[in-house]
Amino acid sequence: xPAQAQGNAExxxxxxxxxxxxxxxxxxxxxxxxxxxxxMIAGQSPDYIVKALQAYRAGDRSHPTMQGIAKGLSxxxxxxxxxxxxxxAKAGK
Amino acid sequence: MKRFVVFALAACxxxxxxxxxxxxxxxxxxxxxxxxxGPDGNAPTGPDFPRLAGQHYDYLLRALRDxxxxxxxxxxxxxxxxxxxxxxxxxxxxxxxxxxxxxxxxR
Numbered sequence: 001x002p003a004q005a006q007g008n009a010e011x012x013x014x015x016x017x018x019x020x021x022x023x024x025x026x027x028x029x030x031x032x033x034x035x036x037x038x039x040m041i042a043g044q045s046p047d048y049i050v051k052a053l054q055a056y057r058a059g060d061r062s063h064p065t066m067q068g069i070a071k072g073l074s075x076x077x078x079x080x081x082x083x084x085x086x087x088x089a090k091a092g093k
Numbered sequence: 094m095k096r097f098v099v100f101a102l103a104a105c106x107x108x109x110x111x112x113x114x115x116x117x118x119x120x121x122x123x124x125x126x127x128x129x130x131g132p133d134g135n136a137p138t139g140p141d142f143p144r145l146a147g148q149h150y151d152y153l154l155r156a157l158r159d160x161x162x163x164x165x166x167x168x169x170x171x172x173x174x175x176x177x178x179x180x181x182x183x184x185x186x187x188x189x190x191x192x193x194x195x196x197x198x199x200r
Contacts, residue, residue, distance in 0.1 A: 048143040
């Protein structure tokens, strides 16, 4: 396994525009290929977010939209996005 | 009449077409999960294990089904799937979805 890129949450702010359309909407559901709720990723373990993105990029996870998005991300992008969402403390609730 | 309504309602819930998850049963079945995801699904024991507590029920169920079918590949998780029925997966998803956790929606 290659050395993991160091994530920068600040740098992610210019990279999460593709995420918020689905993951930024409460109770949003996928429409294709099957209907189910898009997972909540804020507050998730950052290393798991990286692993999930790598699995989509490698084809080890099957969602077509996420595969397409992950293929456009560098290792640095993945680490930054993971730091952004994984570092998010729960607001309110 | 009242008795009939009660009976009709009971019949509806007794024979669901899709397995509905039962959180209490899921808790009973969750010991193996706790080893990596923490006792309530909110304290993973490894940095790259996901938090499950409070995640959406249908997403968790979908993840388990994908591990079982091989659509989602992970050596640890696929190893857990052989003993799980559809009902077990629904119960586990219901249990973890029901727990309080840190997961939330953020833009």
